[in-house]
Amino acid sequence: MLAVLRAQNLLMGMKDSVLDEVYTNNLPAEEVDDSTRSVALITDVRSDLALPGNDDFHAQNKEIEVQIYYKLDGDDPDEFETKLKHLFIQNGWSMIDDRGHTVDPEMQQLTATFYFVFFEIEN
Numbered sequence: 666m667l668a669v670l671r672a673q674n675l676l677m678g679m680k681d682s683v684l685d686e687v688y689t690n691n692l693p694a695e696e697v698d699d700s701t702r703s704v705a706l707i708t709d710v711r712s713d714l715a716l717p718g719n720d721d722f723h724a725q726n727k728e729i730e731v732q733i734y735y736k737l738d739g740d741d742p743d744e745f746e747t748k749l750k751h752l753f754i755q756n757g758w759s760m761i762d763d764r765g766h767t768v769d770p771e772m773q774q775l776t777a778t779f780y781f782v783f784f785e786i787e788n
Contacts, residue, residue, distance in 0.1 A: 667709070668709060668712075668727035668728070668783050668785075669689040669690065669708065669709055669729055670689065671783060672729050672731065672753075672758075672781065673688075673689050673707055675753065675756055676705055676707070676731075676749075679748070679749070679752055681745075681748065682745070683703050683735070683739065683740065683742065683745045684703050684704060684705050685702040685703050685704055685736075686702065686704045686705075687705045688705065688706050688707070689706075689707050690707075690708060690709075691706070692704070692706055698772070700736060700737045700772050700773070700774050701736055701737070702736050703733065703734065703736045704733075704734050705731055705733050705734075706731075706732045706733075706734070707729055707731050707732075708729065708730050708732075709728075709729060709730075710728040710729055710780065711727075711728045712725045712726065712727050712728070713725065713726040713728075715784065716786070722787070723786060723787050724784060724785060724786045724787055725784075725785050725787065726782050726783070726784055727782065727783045727784075727785055728761070728781070728782045729780070729781055729782075729783075730778060730779070730780055731749075731778070731779045731781065732776060732777070732778050733746075733777045733778075733779075734774050734776050735774055735775045735776070736774070737773060737774060739775070742775070746777060746779075749779070750763075750779070753781050757783060757784070758781040758782065758783050759781065759782050759783075759784070760779065760780070760781050761780045761781065761782050762779065763777075763778075763779050763780075764778040764780075765777070
C-alpha cells in the first residue's frame with residue numbers, strides 16, 4: 666500500500682481530531698485559500714530500499730511529509746499534535762522530524778510539518 670494512503674487512513678480514523686479533511690499528494694483548489702477549516706496534506710518524500718540479500722531487497726523505508734494547516738482562530742494544537750505523534754508511533758511508524766510551527770504570511774494560518782517513515786517488509 667502507498668505510504669500516503671496508509672497515513673491518510675490512519676489520520677481519518679483518529680479520534681478527537683481537529684482536522685476537517687485529510688488529502689494526499691495535493692490540495693484541491695478550493696482548499697488553497699480557505700482558512701476556515703483545518704486540513705492535512707500528506708505527500709511522499711522517498712522510499713529507501715532495505716534488507717538487501719540475494720542480489721535484491723526485501724523491505725522499504727517509506728517516508729512521508731504531513732503538513733497541517735490550522736483554521737484561523739482555532740484552538741491550541743499542542744494536545745492534538747501529541748495525539749497525532751502517538752498515533753503514528755503506535756501504528757508502526759517512526760517520527761524522523763518535526764519542523765515546528767510557522768505562520769503562512771498570506772493567509773496568517775498556523776502550519777505544522779512532520780516527517781514519518783514506515784518500514785515495510787516486501788512479500
